[in-house]
Amino acid sequence: MKRAGIVIAVLSAGFLFGCGQPQYTNIDMPPKRVKVIKDFGEDASKMLLKELKKELKTALKTKGPVGAVEVCSKKALEITEEVAEEIGDIKIKRTSFKYRNPKNKPDKYEAEALRFFEKTLKETGKLPPYYIQKVDGEYRYYKPLKVQNVCLTCHGDPNHMDEKLLKKLKELYPQDRATGYKLGDFRGVIRVSIPEDVIKKSCL
Ligand code: HEC
Numbered sequence: 001m002k003r004a005g006i007v008i009a010v011l012s013a014g015f016l017f018g019c020g021q022p023q024y025t026n027i028d029m030p031p032k033r034v035k036v037i038k039d040f041g042e043d044a045s046k047m048l049l050k051e052l053k054k055e056l057k058t059a060l061k062t063k064g065p066v067g068a069v070e071v072c073s074k075k076a077l078e079i080t081e082e083v084a085e086e087i088g089d090i091k092i093k094r095t096s097f098k099y100r101n102p103k104n105k106p107d108k109y110e111a112e113a114l115r116f117f118e119k120t121l122k123e124t125g126k127l128p129p130y131y132i133q134k135v136d137g138e139y140r141y142y143k144p145l146k147v148q149n150v151c152l153t154c155h156g157d158p159n160h161m162d163e164k165l166l167k168k169l170k171e172l173y174p175q176d177r178a179t180g181y182k183l184g185d186f187r188g189v190i191r192v193s194i195p196e197d198v199i200k201k202s203c204l
Contacts, residue, residue, distance in 0.1 A: 041141025045190040065165040096188025100178035
């Protein structure tokens with residue numbers, strides 16, 4: 001009984017040691033499966049980040065922060081869908097406890113993943129590189145996002161933000177929670193969902 005308790009405690013902390021590498025997962029998985037899920041998750045999230053950053057930078061330069069907000073709010077979901085289509089059979093979402101758009105609110109599994117990152121960051125001072133969950137017929141790969149300089153324009157201290165931009169954000173997102181961040185803060189995650197059968201096929 002005592003031993004089972006310890007095993008569960010280790011599992012829920014998300015640390016499993018397979019092949020000398022820590023595994024950040026909610027259930028025990030063969031290292032090969034972790035690798036396949038990681039490859040899918042990293043490909044998709046990197047592609048999304050690259051496209052989003054490119055759009056953001058261009059929009060900030062050519063349209064200023066107010067124009068960039070509109071680009072960002074419309075483009076973010078579009079780009080997300082395009083990336084999902086390109087890789088095929090996957091779903092991508094961005095989420096955070098301090099969300100701007102209520103559509104990005106975390107569900108209970110996402111909340112568990114966000115808590116895992118927050119807790120580990122608090123305890124070790126470091127963000128784990130990923131977290132994998134097995135949930136109802138799919139695997140979810142989570143990539144943590146940190147606040148960089150360019151993010152502060154729209155997610156930083158409201159006292160230092162452009163007034164027109166603040167007004168625009170209030171208009172579009174009356175319940176906005178996504179300000180007050182500092183450089184290096186944990187901002188949220190990209191979630192990549194991959195159907196279980198896709199992973200099983202790739203693991204043969
Ligand atoms: C030009 C302003 C702008 C900049 C710069 C910006 N964002 Fe955002 N961000 C937004 C808007 C607008 C939304 C809401 C998008 C939507 O409607 O889905 C958003 C949403 C998000 C979300 C989804 C969760 C939520 O709050 O709804 C994350 C995560 C996020 N941003 C992270 C970042 C990161 C990381 C950076 C820097 C690399 C960044 N943002 C830079 C405007 C911006």
